[in-house]
Amino acid sequence: MSIVVVGSLAFDCIATPSGRVNDVLGGATTYFALAASYFTQVRIVGVVGEDFTAEHESILKKHGVDTRGIEHAKGKTFRWGGQYLDNLNEAKTDFTELNVFESFQPHIPPAYKDSEFLFLANIHPTLQAQVAKEMNGVRLTGGDTMNYWIKATPKELADTLKLVNVLLINDTEAKMIAGDSNLPRAAHKVLAMGPQALVIKHGEYGATIFFREGAFGVGRHPFRAPALPIEEVRDPTGAGDSFAGGFMGYIAAQEELNREVLKRALFYGGVMGSFAVERFGTKRLQCLSREEIDERFQIFRELTHLE
Amino acid sequence: MSIVVVGSLAFDCIATPSGRVNDVLGGATTYFALAASYFTQVRIVGVVGEDFTAEHESILKKHGVDTRGIEHAKGKTFRWGGQYLDNLNEAKTDFTELNVFESFQPHIPPAYKDSEFLFLANIHPTLQAQVAKEMNGVRLTGGDTMNYWIKATPKELADTLKLVNVLLINDTEAKMIAGDSNLPRAAHKVLAMGPQALVIKHGEYGATIFFREGAFGVGRHPFRAPALPIEEVRDPTGAGDSFAGGFMGYIAAQEELNREVLKRALFYGGVMGSFAVERFGTKRLQCLSREEIDERFQIFRELTHLE
Secondary structure, three states: OOOEEEOOOOEEEEEOOEEEEEEEOHOOOOHHHHOOOOOOEEEEEEEEEOOOOOOHHHHHOOOOOOOEEEOOOOOOOEEEEEEOOOOOOOOEEEEEEEEHHHHHOOOOOHHOOOOEEEEEEEEOOHHHHHHHHHOOOOOEEOOOOOOOHHHOOOHHHHHHHHHOOEEEEEHHHHHHHHOOOOOHHHHHEEEEHOOOOEEEEEEHHEEEEOOOOOOOOOOOEEEHHHEOOOOOOOOOOHHHHHHHHHHHHHHOOOOOOOOOHHHHHHHHHHHHHHOOOOOOOHHHHHHHOOHHHHHHHHHHHHHHOOO | OOEEEEOOOEEEEEEEEEEEEEEEEEOHHHHHHHHHHOEEEEEEEEEEOOOOOHHHHHHHHHOOOEEEEEEEOOOOOOEEEEEOOOOOOOOOOEEEEEEHHHOOOOOOOOOHOOEEEEEOOOHHHHHHHHHHHOOOOOOOEEEOOOOHHHHHHHHHHHHHHOOOOEEEEOOOOOOHHHOOHHHHHHHHHHHHHOEEEEEOOHHHEEEEEEOOOOOOOOOOOOEEOOOOOOOOOOOOOOOHHHHHHHHHHHHHHHOOOHHHHHHHHHHHHHHHHHHHHHOOOOOHOOOHHHHHHHHHHHHHHHHHOOO
């Protein structure tokens, strides 16, 4: 099975206490695609500029990622610069140059239409809705968003949430959408807006999945997966997108679609996030093996499971 | 088996978005004792004033708590007033009247000397050390501290840490003691100061226990237990002390002292913390059954365990 992901490709300039890199290939879609590629075939829809070379593309192609949906536009690729200083949980943005991404209009190649899974990375909710409608035969649609759209386009976001089966956001975003400072209450308000399941990412504390009553199984008990206590976080950029890639990629590789699958997917999300932060940019995600991933899954299990 | 707990008894005035109470029996020792009483016999060492009546004492006695170590001094009992407004994770202190607690000198009744477990609630580290030395035959000593002592009496605290087997503190306290903003790194620095195990409480995200290499078992892999996502937190006062009571109480009731016991204890800590916040003050801790506790333990298990 395969998954289509729609969103940003970028060149990042990142500074952390461990060092600095310039113009490395990043963007939500790149992290997502590399993380998911260890589980399933990934197909990208995005836009890049003339500075995006065959070498950049080969980073993705080496992982079997279908790049036919990457539009090559005149101009420069989206660029982002940021630094993490005292607090590795929060990036200070130095600059954002949208470039060709500013007028991005997602076009789904006809060859992608048989994909059974879809992930809407963080872009304008109206574009997300447009893609979701075009791919409305998929078995499951996952989605992300951010504080900017929650504030600027709440109506459009509400429309998109009706088309998303599993939303993946962080604590602050969930509380903002719901207008409620209590997390489980906020979760149930977000679920009432459309999604059947809601994954709330807690950074270094892991993630919780909340289910709508009866969705993917019985009851509405939530489930928590840990994050790995990591002594050396080199670069937190893309951790959330790698989490989403591990989560959605694992799901796309399963025959069944039930709560147990979604719970395990939550663990695999944490696993891929934990790898992503070990090195700068996508370096670590480029050189993994499925064995390493399953070994770490086992560590996550031992971290949380009683005998 | 029984556990001796040394620390504060207080009357609290608490305001939260759910309401307000005045002069209810509180203090770290009260929460700890009630939570631990569902697992083992608890013996209190503390001080109260003339306003502490037989009725107050009966709250503890009803739970089989040994109150012979409560000294009745001339004057008023320690009083604390605080409120939780927007953020239920952080109390704003309205007033602190130490009263008889200011000159507290712990005296261990001879009848307590055969207890096998000891918990040093948050008091001056020099008093903690004095009690730990007096009770040096115990199988396990647990301890707590706070930012005030970490800043004001670092040398005394360092001496006390050498006498504590399991330290229970929160993220901020661990980072402060270690002078390191990375949590697992901070944990290993704290462990190097004395304790064999360190429990770091993450509030609504649960808790992690870190082990010194070889302590209570093999390796130094940490373990995480969840907190329950609770839609209605009425009063967070005493959640951490109730956690400690559940954790230490469960341990004190076991024959063995190994990693599996400490991991389960971490779950029981979360369970007792989750009950404490459901009603004001110690109300909920006063009227539990062991069946309710084990039912909730099962919910914690389902919240985190894959099939």
